[in-house]
Amino acid sequence: MNIQDNYQKNKKNIFFSENKDIQTHRKKLINIFENDGFNKKNNESLKNINLKNFIDFKYRYLISEETSVINNNQENSYSIVSVNGQCSSFKDDKIEITKILDEDYNDFSKNNTIENNDHFVNLNSLFLNSGFKIVIKKNNNIKIKISNIITDDNLTIFQKNNYICEEGSSLNLIEEYENKNNSTSNILNVIKLEKNSQLNHFLIQDNSPNHNLIITSHSSCKKDSTYTQKVYNFSEGYVRNFHYSELIEANSEADLQGIFFLKDNNTSNNKTFVKHLAEDCKSNQVYKGILNDRSKATYFSNTYVDQVAQKTEGYQLSKGILLSDNASYFSKPELKIYADDVKCSHGSTIGPIDENAIFYLRSRGMSKIAATKILISSFINEELSSIDNAQMSEIIQKKLVRYLSKIK
Amino acid sequence: MFLEIKDLSVKIENKNILKSLNLNINKGEVHAIMGPNGSGKSTLANVLAGKEDYEILNGRINFKDNDLFDLNIEERAQEGMFLAFQYPVEIPGVNITPFLHSAINSKRKRMNEEEIDNLSFAKLLKSKASDLGINIDMLKRSVNTGFSGGEKKRYEILQMSILNPDLAILDETDSGLDIDALKIVTDGVNKLKTKDNSFLIITHYQKLLDYIKPDYVHVMVNGSIVKSGGSEIAAEIEKDGFQKFQ
Numbered sequence: 001m002n003i004q005d006n007y008q009k010n011k012k013n014i015f016f017s018e019n020k021d022i023q024t025h026r027k028k029l030i031n032i033f034e035n036d037g038f039n040k041k042n043n044e045s046l047k048n049i050n051l052k053n054f055i056d057f058k059y060r061y062l063i064s065e066e067t068s069v070i071n072n073n074q075e076n077s078y079s080i081v082s083v084n085g086q087c088s089s090f091k092d093d094k095i096e097i098t099k100i101l102d103e104d105y106n107d108f109s110k111n112n113t114i115e116n117n118d119h120f121v122n123l124n125s126l127f128l129n130s131g132f133k134i135v136i137k138k139n140n141n142i143k144i145k146i147s148n149i150i151t152d153d154n155l156t157i158f159q160k161n162n163y164i165c166e167e168g169s170s171l172n173l174i175e176e177y178e179n180k181n182n183s184t185s186n187i188l189n190v191i192k193l194e195k196n197s198q199l200n201h202f203l204i205q206d207n208s209p210n211h212n213l214i215i216t217s218h219s220s221c222k223k224d225s226t227y228t229q230k231v232y233n234f235s236e237g238y239v240r241n242f243h244y245s246e247l248i249e250a251n252s253e254a255d256l257q258g259i260f261f262l263k264d265n266n267t268s269n270n271k272t273f274v275k276h277l278a279e280d281c282k283s284n285q286v287y288k289g290i291l292n293d294r295s296k297a298t299y300f301s302n303t304y305v306d307q308v309a310q311k312t313e314g315y316q317l318s319k320g321i322l323l324s325d326n327a328s329y330f331s332k333p334e335l336k337i338y339a340d341d342v343k344c345s346h347g348s349t350i351g352p353i354d355e356n357a358i359f360y361l362r363s364r365g366m367s368k369i370a371a372t373k374i375l376i377s378s379f380i381n382e383e384l385s386s387i388d389n390a391q392m393s394e395i396i397q398k399k400l401v402r403y404l405s406k407i408k
Numbered sequence: 409m410f411l412e413i414k415d416l417s418v419k420i421e422n423k424n425i426l427k428s429l430n431l432n433i434n435k436g437e438v439h440a441i442m443g444p445n446g447s448g449k450s451t452l453a454n455v456l457a458g459k460e461d462y463e464i465l466n467g468r469i470n471f472k473d474n475d476l477f478d479l480n481i482e483e484r485a486q487e488g489m490f491l492a493f494q495y496p497v498e499i500p501g502v503n504i505t506p507f508l509h510s511a512i513n514s515k516r517k518r519m520n521e522e523e524i525d526n527l528s529f530a531k532l533l534k535s536k537a538s539d540l541g542i543n544i545d546m547l548k549r550s551v552n553t554g555f556s557g558g559e560k561k562r563y564e565i566l567q568m569s570i571l572n573p574d575l576a577i578l579d580e581t582d583s584g585l586d587i588d589a590l591k592i593v594t595d596g597v598n599k600l601k602t603k604d605n606s607f608l609i610i611t612h613y614q615k616l617l618d619y620i621k622p623d624y625v626h627v628m629v630n631g632s633i634v635k636s637g638g639s640e641i642a643a644e645i646e647k648d649g650f651q652k653f654q
Contacts, residue, residue, distance in 0.1 A: 378501025
């Protein structure tokens with residue numbers, strides 16, 4: 001794929017291509033691609049990814065205007081059907097939904113310090129063709145469920161969403177990605193938590209084999225705010241989950257968790273990165289994977305503790321079960337600590353299912369397959385039992401049962 | 409014959425462990441196997457339960473008119489064999505109660521018996537736990553997770569009493585138990601004894617056999633049974649050790 005030609009050819013379908021500032025930024029991005037190509041060396045964003053899927057993909061940038069649906073079901077509860085990365089505008093006294101604006105783009109591109117080297121975030125900025133902005137107004141407690149629908153084959157969605165939780169607000173956000181089209185979604189969620197706000201963010205990913213999902217988030221937390229993210233990846237297509245969080249003011253927290261369930265020849269690349277930039281902040285990064293058949297996964301976790309970030313608590317954990325000799329899981333935890341009064345840890349355990357536990361359960365009369373399934377469920381029991389949303393819990397359980405039913 | 413082990417030779421990782429071992433157990437009998445460390449006692453228990461790490465070189469085992477080698481691990485359990493583990497495995501996240509409920513029902517299903525419902529099972533479990541001095545709160549926990557050594561052994565006996573096996577193999581159930589726990593565990597075993605079931609008790613020490621009276625005691629050395637007799641052999645071992653049998 002020649003990025004320059006592609007961009008010039010499709011410019012009219014790409015957001016903000018008339019904006020001078022944005023043009024300048026995009027020229028810089030094009031130069032990065034021209035100079036670097038898609039050089040996999042020393043670039044985590046490209047590791048273990050089948051670039052052919054993205055280079056040979058028949059890109060279609062023009063998105064027809066489909067109408068999204070926003071329902072205010074009950075008080076403080078909204079359901080949104082976002083069609084091809086777009087959402088119509090909506091406003092009441094608690095939330096405001098608008099299209100993404102030039103200023104949102106500029107705000108992110110100027111302040112983005114983590115993802116400079118992430119080619120898929122750069123592609124998102126360059127070919128942006130969809131997105132929306134949701135503001136949760138001060139001191140409101142809101143629930144939102146977003147179903148992300150793609151209507152056509154060969155569509156390429158480059159979507160940037162902004163979520164802003166104003167001071168004292170609380171948002172419970174469930175995002176569902178269940179697409180069956182032969183299409184690609186490259187989504188960047190930019191999340192801002194103002195003072196004393198809270199966001200519980202669930203992402204359920206369950207796409208068919210021919211849908212590629214590249215999802216990146218960048219959250220920043222101000223004083224006393226908490227961002228919790230839980231990713232459940234049941235997709236049969238490629239998924240990249242890269243999630244970055246910055247704790248920019250004191251006493252803020254980021255909890256980035258994920259579970260992926262892989263089979264066949266599927267691949268999932270995962271990364272979490274938390275930057276501690278203020279004192280008394282906490283972070284937690286926990287990813288667990290179950291890999292069957294010839295599936296592959298990577299997980300990079302990073303904690304960066306700035307010298308001002310005293311009294312930091314930062315934990316990382318990666319665990320994987322390999323159900324087949326042909327499955328592989330590469331995990332790389334990293335810590336960079338420049339403060340001296342911190343509690344940080346990291347751990348990684350990957351291996352086949354515990355044969356002694358299987359023998360124990362079978363010796364009580366349980367079949368091998370039932371014992372395997374019960375041990376897989378127990379492996380993620382802590383994460384599943386901590387879901388305090390009944391609807392979510394039910395959805396995840398159903399998908400887990402479906403995954404387990406394919407284990408032979 | 410209830411259990412018949414004939415000329416059994418077994419190896420693991422190129423090391424011969426059991427060598428032409430013979431043992432017969434009739435219905436209603438309690439047999440004890442005593443032997444020094446490394447004599448192959450636990451290997452025998454594991455081979456009977458069906459652990460797949462071992463290579464059977466020779467011999468056969470019949471259990472209740474079945475060729476044992478035709479049955480996999482769970483089929484042996486469903487046929488009424490039970491191994492109380494020397495080191496019960498901790499399985500975090502697997503709750504004791506549904507696990508045991510599913511275990512008992514898998515056995516009933518094989519026996520063409522009606523499955524036991526939740527309420528009846530809860531009652532049964534509560535009553536058996538109470539007999540063994542097991543706190544009801546413990547039944548809300550994960551299998552063996554965070555249990556003390558004594559709790560693990562007591563929990564093994566609880567499982568045994570729920571599953572009510574035809575042949576129970578107790579692999580060093582006395583190890584790691586203080587005298588009070590030993591009494592509770594052995595009381596549990598004695599309560600289960602009937603004329604229709606049999607026990608194979610593996611131990612180093614005579615102490616356990618003060619509480620569970622065996623009909624036969626066998627001395628196992630270097631993979632074979634070298635002497636069989638009554639309780640007097642246990643007393644002999646207690647006095648003189650295993651040296652003279654080697």
